[in-house]
Amino acid sequence: MDADRKITVRDFRKMKQKGEKIVTVTSYDALFAKIADEAGFHLLLVGDSAGNTVLGYKNTIPVTLEESLMLTAAVARGAKHAMVIGDMPFMSYQCNQDEAVRNAGRYLKECGADGVKLEGGSLYADLIRRLVNSGIPVMAHIGLLPQSVLKDGGYRLHGKDEKEAEALLNDARAVQEAGAFCVVLEGVPDELSAIITKELEIPTIGIGAGPFCDGQIQVITDILGLGGSYLPKHAKRYTSLAEQASQALRQYASEVQGGSFPEKRQ
Numbered sequence: 001m002d003a004d005r006k007i008t009v010r011d012f013r014k015m016k017q018k019g020e021k022i023v024t025v026t027s028y029d030a031l032f033a034k035i036a037d038e039a040g041f042h043l044l045l046v047g048d049s050a051g052n053t054v055l056g057y058k059n060t061i062p063v064t065l066e067e068s069l070m071l072t073a074a075v076a077r078g079a080k081h082a083m084v085i086g087d088m089p090f091m092s093y094q095c096n097q098d099e100a101v102r103n104a105g106r107y108l109k110e111c112g113a114d115g116v117k118l119e120g121g122s123l124y125a126d127l128i129r130r131l132v133n134s135g136i137p138v139m140a141h142i143g144l145l146p147q148s149v150l151k152d153g154g155y156r157l158h159g160k161d162e163k164e165a166e167a168l169l170n171d172a173r174a175v176q177e178a179g180a181f182c183v184v185l186e187g188v189p190d191e192l193s194a195i196i197t198k199e200l201e202i203p204t205i206g207i208g209a210g211p212f213c214d215g216q217i218q219v220i221t222d223i224l225g226l227g228g229s230y231l232p233k234h235a236k237r238y239t240s241l242a243e244q245a246s247q248a249l250r251q252y253a254s255e256v257q258g259g260s261f262p263e264k265r266q
């Protein structure tokens, strides 16, 4: 792939056909977007996980469209090559299709995003079709849907029994048929995500869905050790940035208080 240009939805299909793994991560500002972009990530999702990770809410439900648009614009300013996808927050697409299309369009027109993500399978297939027909690339999201946490009574693996597995396979087929360019599988058993991945022509991007997906997504604060002591089972901490930041800030504070910083100028 030409490193000097933007990655597109067509690259995603080609990568799947060639068996090249797609690497993606969430991003909420221009600073980390630039770092991930330069590290060669293919897609940056401005997840509504921003609710938990950077906005200080207890889940994704309170995130507003305006908050999501602001974060998406920042990420788009930081990323040159990776696709930037805005994650439509709770109640920005559920009420009616006209409003959903108008809201989705704002990510492209006002933020410079390359597409949107929304949670939901077969029930949202018509909306996905309409968005795609309007020129808006859609990343679908099925399985565990964090925006349904209150309805579901918590977070759990989806598709464990035969009935749920069949429903998830149908959701995957429906979002592909509606024109989604890829689909996130969240909290899905490994064997089921392997079956879905084999069946679909569009790439599957897994989180808590095992190693057989076409690509993976992780929440950036989890993998960088910025998310406090809690680490979801599906995540892996690659470094401990919070500890390093805390140490540096304490040292700065102590040097200011002790009078050794700043040093006297000559």
Ligand code: KIV
Binding pocket: 026, 045, 046, 047, 048, 049, 050, 087, 141, 184, 186, 207, 217, 218, 219
């Ligand atoms: O909001 C988010 O970060 C997500 C990903 C974890 C897929 O939806």
